[in-house]
Amino acid sequence: MDLKLDPDDLNTCVQCGLCLPHCPTFRVTGDEAMSPRGRIQLMREVQDNDAPVDDDVLRSFASCVQCRGCEPACPSSVPYGHLMERTRETLADAKLMTPGWQRLAFLPLANPKLLQAGSAALAVANKLHLVPKRLGLPEEIRVDQKPIIASGDDVYFFTGCVMDAWQREVHHAGVRNLEAAGFGVTPTNELAPCCGALQAHAGLAGQTRTLAEQMMGNLSVDTRPIVVDSAGCGAAMKDYGHLLGTPEAKAFSERVFDIQEFLALHLEKLPAVSALDVRVAVQDPCHLRHVQRVHEATRTVLRPFVRELVELDDDGLCCGAGGAYSVLEPELAGDIRDRKVAAIDQVTPDLVASANPGCAMHLAGAGVPTIHPMEIVDRALRGI
Ligand code: SF4
Numbered sequence: 001m002d003l004k005l006d007p008d009d010l011n012t013c014v015q016c017g018l019c020l021p022h023c024p025t026f027r028v029t030g031d032e033a034m035s036p037r038g039r040i041q042l043m044r045e046v047q048d049n050d051a052p053v054d055d056d057v058l059r060s061f062a063s064c065v066q067c068r069g070c071e072p073a074c075p076s077s078v079p080y081g082h083l084m085e086r087t088r089e090t091l092a093d094a095k096l097m098t099p100g101w102q103r104l105a106f107l108p109l110a111n112p113k114l115l116q117a118g119s120a121a122l123a124v125a126n127k128l129h130l131v132p133k134r135l136g137l138p139e140e141i142r143v144d145q146k147p148i149i150a151s152g153d154d155v156y157f158f159t160g161c162v163m164d165a166w167q168r169e170v171h172h173a174g175v176r177n178l179e180a181a182g183f184g185v186t187p188t189n190e191l192a193p194c195c196g197a198l199q200a201h202a203g204l205a206g207q208t209r210t211l212a213e214q215m216m217g218n219l220s221v222d223t224r225p226i227v228v229d230s231a232g233c234g235a236a237m238k239d240y241g242h243l244l245g246t247p248e249a250k251a252f253s254e255r256v257f258d259i260q261e262f263l264a265l266h267l268e269k270l271p272a273v274s275a276l277d278v279r280v281a282v283q284d285p286c287h288l289r290h291v292q293r294v295h296e297a298t299r300t301v302l303r304p305f306v307r308e309l310v311e312l313d314d315d316g317l318c319c320g321a322g323g324a325y326s327v328l329e330p331e332l333a334g335d336i337r338d339r340k341v342a343a344i345d346q347v348t349p350d351l352v353a354s355a356n357p358g359c360a361m362h363l364a365g366a367g368v369p370t371i372h373p374m375e376i377v378d379r380a381l382r383g384i
């Protein structure tokens, strides 16, 4: 079967295995088929030798968290994330992956009204304790939250879909911090309802391309920076250049900044205040560390505002959230999370700063006291 992978990309892998210790699914299973090297070999066998796409092959591909922890570890610079996204797209097009119910579940993301209705239903189910605790949903999903009001036109602030519906208080903290640094903020709201990251992970890259084109059309009336407080969304938007392959998409991607990355560039503009008396462990979301590679900015921004920052001794291994992965692969996601929780327990922090909503919810499901870095800065600036 032609997986539509670039043979040059596929052949870049020399099967050295240096990526294996950085792969969470290999670490918890010890199974070669659950490693980057094993998955790349299966891609080759399917594409080059017409090997059948049987249940074992599908299991290997479906179990990848798409954390891309293997990429920085690879001396040959294999573009693993793009290989896996393309593989999933081809298999989803052939109806071998991503069943109809999953495709339906993604529909509300691009439709704010549907998402609000779905969130209201979920809020009721959550209150009635009908939603499994391990999903780590906020105790209270507040669907009628205070809107974000535009305060100027220096930067766009990407509001997105699920995070805006369930964690808008994080958005408010981020916007207050940008304003404290002197930036007037325009929330994107209906101009950019969804970045399409979850859809691309599920092999529905066609939907992601449609959303990317819609967003680019609406936000390209000027060239101001687009600031994002979700690591996964920022990574997806920085990849539009590759996804669409046009100079316009590339130029758009270059305007996208993770909010910690943006504020680290303007740190001197934030007011000097007393640090919070807390010991904070930084949990690097994979899409900030391995994909955007701007995770150091989180430390730069947090350092003046907390008593102590501590590092986890796990080389940034994935926490197992992986977008919808924790829902679709709960056992593996739980095993991977156990390792992260053990690394956190070793450093006994008061708070764990995570710049991705999926990671924060997944870890909160295990009782970890997670908080977005922007909420910490906001608390320090407001003295609360
Ligand atoms: S993306 Fe993550 S889970 Fe998938 S092969 Fe690479 S390291 Fe392993």
Ligand code: SF4
Pocket (backbone or CB within 6 Å): 012, 013, 014, 015, 016, 017, 018, 019, 020, 036, 037, 040, 070, 073, 074, 075, 076, 077, 078
């Ligand atoms: S992906 Fe890179 S690190 Fe992993 S086996 Fe292939 S060449 Fe080696």
